[in-house]
Amino acid sequence: MQSRNPRRALLESLRWIDERTGLFWMLRKSVFHRVPRDAKWWYVFGSATMMFFTVQLASGIVLATLYAPSAADAYQSLVYIDEQVPLGWFLRAIHGWSSNAMCAMMLLHLAQVFLHGTYKYPRELTWVFGVFLCLATLGLAFTGQIMRWDADAYWGLGIGAAIVDRAPGIGDQLRAIMLGGPTISGATLTRFFALHVFILPGATIALIGVHLYLVLRNGISEMPKPGQIVDPATYREGYESRVHKSGVPFYPDAARRDMVFCGAMLIAVVGVAAWFGPFGPNELPDPTNIHASPRPDGLFLWIFAALALLPPASETPLLLLGPPVGIALLAALPFLSNRGERAPSRRPLSVLLLVLIVTGLGVLTWLGTTSPWSPQMAAWKSTAPDVAFVEHRTPLETQGLLEFQFAQCRNCHSIGGTGGKRGPDLSTVATRLSWDQLVRQIQQGGGNMPAYGKTLSSAETQALVAFLSTLDGGTLKAKIPGALESQAALDASPAAGDRGP
Amino acid sequence: MSESDSTNSGGCGDCPCKDSGGVNENRRGFLFAAGTTLMTIGGALVAVPIIGAAVAPAAARDPNRWIPLAKSADFRPGTTVLKTFLNPVSAPNDGLTASTACYVRCLEPGKFQVFAVNCAHLGCPVEWFDQSRLFMCPCHGGVYYEDGSRASGPPPRGLFEYMWRISTDGNLEILGGRLPGLQEGT
Numbered sequence: 001m002q003s004r005n006p007r008r009a010l011l012e013s014l015r016w017i018d019e020r021t022g023l024f025w026m027l028r029k030s031v032f033h034r035v036p037r038d039a040k041w042w043y044v045f046g047s048a049t050m051m052f053f054t055v056q057l058a059s060g061i062v063l064a065t066l067y068a069p070s071a072a073d074a075y076q077s078l079v080y081i082d083e084q085v086p087l088g089w090f091l092r093a094i095h096g097w098s099s100n101a102m103c104a105m106m107l108l109h110l111a112q113v114f115l116h117g118t119y120k121y122p123r124e125l126t127w128v129f130g131v132f133l134c135l136a137t138l139g140l141a142f143t144g145q146i147m148r149w150d151a152d153a154y155w156g157l158g159i160g161a162a163i164v165d166r167a168p169g170i171g172d173q174l175r176a177i178m179l180g181g182p183t184i185s186g187a188t189l190t191r192f193f194a195l196h197v198f199i200l201p202g203a204t205i206a207l208i209g210v211h212l213y214l215v216l217r218n219g220i221s222e223m224p225k226p227g228q229i230v231d232p233a234t235y236r237e238g239y240e241s242r243v244h245k246s247g248v249p250f251y252p253d254a255a256r257r258d259m260v261f262c263g264a265m266l267i268a269v270v271g272v273a274a275w276f277g278p279f280g281p282n283e284l285p286d287p288t289n290i291h292a293s294p295r296p297d298g299l300f301l302w303i304f305a306a307l308a309l310l311p312p313a314s315e316t317p318l319l320l321l322g323p324p325v326g327i328a329l330l331a332a333l334p335f336l337s338n339r340g341e342r343a344p345s346r347r348p349l350s351v352l353l354l355v356l357i358v359t360g361l362g363v364l365t366w367l368g369t370t371s372p373w374s375p376q377m378a379a380w381k382s383t384a385p386d387v388a389f390v391e392h393r394t395p396l397e398t399q400g401l402l403e404f405q406f407a408q409c410r411n412c413h414s415i416g417g418t419g420g421k422r423g424p425d426l427s428t429v430a431t432r433l434s435w436d437q438l439v440r441q442i443q444q445g446g447g448n449m450p451a452y453g454k455t456l457s458s459a460e461t462q463a464l465v466a467f468l469s470t471l472d473g474g475t476l477k478a479k480i481p482g483a484l485e486s487q488a489a490l491d492a493s494p495a496a497g498d499r500g501p
Numbered sequence: 502m503s504e505s506d507s508t509n510s511g512g513c514g515d516c517p518c519k520d521s522g523g524v525n526e527n528r529r530g531f532l533f534a535a536g537t538t539l540m541t542i543g544g545a546l547v548a549v550p551i552i553g554a555a556v557a558p559a560a561a562r563d564p565n566r567w568i569p570l571a572k573s574a575d576f577r578p579g580t581t582v583l584k585t586f587l588n589p590v591s592a593p594n595d596g597l598t599a600s601t602a603c604y605v606r607c608l609e610p611g612k613f614q615v616f617a618v619n620c621a622h623l624g625c626p627v628e629w630f631d632q633s634r635l636f637m638c639p640c641h642g643g644v645y646y647e648d649g650s651r652a653s654g655p656p657p658r659g660l661f662e663y664m665w666r667i668s669t670d671g672n673l674e675i676l677g678g679r680l681p682g683l684q685e686g687t
Contacts, residue, residue: 072596154598158680159640165682172684173559182564182679183601187592265568288585289600290618290626293639307623308641312655373642377628406631412642422642450644451654455634 029216034247035254036222042116043220043254044261047108048135050208051262052102053271055202059095067147069193071186071285074149078281092278094270099144101269103299106137114333114354117342121232124334126214129207131331136204138299143196145297149189150281152193155294157184157192166316195464219243220254224342231339233284259369301368302361308373309364358392372421375411379419400467403460407452412423415471423449430472438465513624526595540577564590564678570615573673581629581647583618589678598599603663604629606647613673616649617661617681624682627660636660639671 001345018024039407066078066085081088110130119127157179164178165171180187219239222228248254268343283292312320344351376383385401393401404410412422431442442461445451456464566589576582584605591599606614618626618638625640635652636645643654650659661681668674 070594070596071598072594075596155625158619161624161680162619162624163684165684171682175680175682176558176561177556179558180681181558182561182590183588184680185588185598186592186596187558188598251512284597286597286600287618287626288583288597288600289603290583290628292626294625304640308596309654309656312657315655315657322653374639375637375642375644377637377639380630384590408630408635408637411637445653448653450635450646452633454646 008197009031014403025478030212031251031255032249033216033219035220036243037246037248038223039220040223041257041261042112042223044258045105045112047258048104048246048262048265049056049102049109049265050099052105053137053204053208055098055266055269056095056102059091059098060197060201062091063095063199069147069190069191071149074147074189075281075284078148082278089278090274090287093119093273093276096144096279097269097273097276099141100298103137103141103265105265106134110134111354111358112337114350115344116221116224117230117344117347117350119334120230120340120342121334122216122218122340123221123336124216126211127334128331129211129214133204133207133211135208135327136200138199140196140204141297141299143192143200145300146189146192147196148280148282149285151283151285151289151292152280152294154184154285156293156296157188159294159296160409163319167320220250221342224344226341226343226346228342229340230342237411280358293374294366295371298365298369302364305364305368305371308371309367340363370421374420375408375422376420377411378407379410383410383418386418389415389471393467397467400463400465403456403464407456407460407464409464412475414450426468427471428473430469433468435465438468540558548650561590565676566679567668567674569668569672569674570603570605571673572671573611573613573667574609574671576596576605576673578607578615579611581606581631581634582605583629586675586677601677603672603677604628604660606649611667613665614649615663615673619661619681621651621658621660621683622654622656624680648661 014024063081066077066081066088068074078092081092083089085091095440111129113130145156161179161184163177164175167174176182178188178191179185180191218486222239222242279297283289286292295301307315307319385405389401390398404415409426410419412420414421414425415427417425417427429438437462440446441449442456443451443463445453452461531656541625562630568586568589570584570586581604583602585600585602587600588595588599602618604616604618606616608614620627620638620640620643622638622641624686625638627636627638627643627645628638634647636647638654638656639656643656644652645656646652648659649662651657663675663677663681665673665675
């Protein structure tokens, strides 16, 4: 192996390795394989997803050396990482924001592949393994939220347990396996830790391996062209001849765009992480703190919203059958349609479906962030009524305002735009309901409002109704410019009149 | 190996495998069957503790135990208060999660209702409001009356109730240990 020429020596060493490992043959096959010339910016999302996964692996491994996966210590170890470990907060921030970026890139990749009909022959199994990768990624995101071991993690597990518990016959056993015991405890955290750092990353690595192998075997799809039909009998031959004739090597031609996009995204994520910092931990995971108001991470807010809006009778079947049926349908897509047109312009139903799904998930996520169905649990004591609702009131009406606050009406009802949004805004309720109707609504409830008949005395009810009867719009007009217009718009909505106070 | 196999094959007489290849086939078949069997048995033995430990919680015996909360005389009739207790099934590393909270409603001396804090909808913590005598859930807006019955919102039923008794030394005890859920049927 000795040689006077260092360049020659290096080449000889590489040849020695290649002869024994076949490594360079493999690299040549993967790095320089020919790809369609028109595979441009639409094709960068898969690479970006994988890049963020490697960021997750690297940052996650170091975090695992600092994190204490014990219910007694996990929270404090996160505080320690944030406050004591040099750059620990930055590491956690990058792990959290890169997780969001990985999910975003994966969803964009999924949408692009769906929009371009790339799942059709011969890439059916590439799609199926992609669906599994999607599930593993969502699983990593959910289990990652549990690693924060704060109030959101604790109650999030409670919600998961309540869903699993609904499975008829086996709910109890499934829940015990999920929690590692009869309650959410130390065993639950270690189970989710094992999922988060061993099982799901391992599965993801294996699935990426198969996914990439299939990409190499079947080639990167061309940009869809209207009229270019996918026919399994002739597709492969046509694709190979086209790529052979006009294709370019993946490296450097196509890889250049991947590198630019990935580099830009990486810098963006690091910037966002440095600016906004890490996620949580928020409140302590204390089961006896009943003032917690748990919320899931952004990725799962649409589920939180759907569970507030679904008719109660449909919840259990949808919760239990929805995920398996949805996943099965997604995975089965290429088996339902693996030939024909790929161009979006020739697949209007697919485009419509994608638009509907994206809009639906977007609207549910937005609703999840505002969660108008959630009572504002502290509004009754911490949200002061505007002075316009106090002045010029008789003692009885003022007493009614106090009842309005102390009976927690404000938790669900706004006046003057502040307070809960679960029930209708009552700023102009006197224009909608008469004295008698107000009394009946308060005493008997209905329309998603509890009955206060047993809680409030008749004197308290009378005072409350006396106050509500002053809310005829005059207060708003005089004291809160603009509020009346927004209330008028609210009143104009068809459901407003049916809901009662 | 094939040489010695073929020299031994003479003893096979007129059995169907009289040629040397037959003996080899038999031996190979035996080895393959033995290998498969041994690997299956070995794999099954290894799987017993692996799968066993993973699914053991599903087969665990009833975790519920009688847990003392406080002297029954300490509860004032007409009040609903939050009480906490230690889970009967717990491990040293449970931390804060070793505790659970419940609401005790004292109807009259010696007569109680004990509610789980978990909303019957999806398990979020419900908060008691003494003034309106309502339990409200911050997640999806489930509301319950003071007797635990459903008042409004998405819950499919009233609050989960613990069984209670008064021990001989005057303690209010509840039967608890399992995170309440719809399978409980109480």
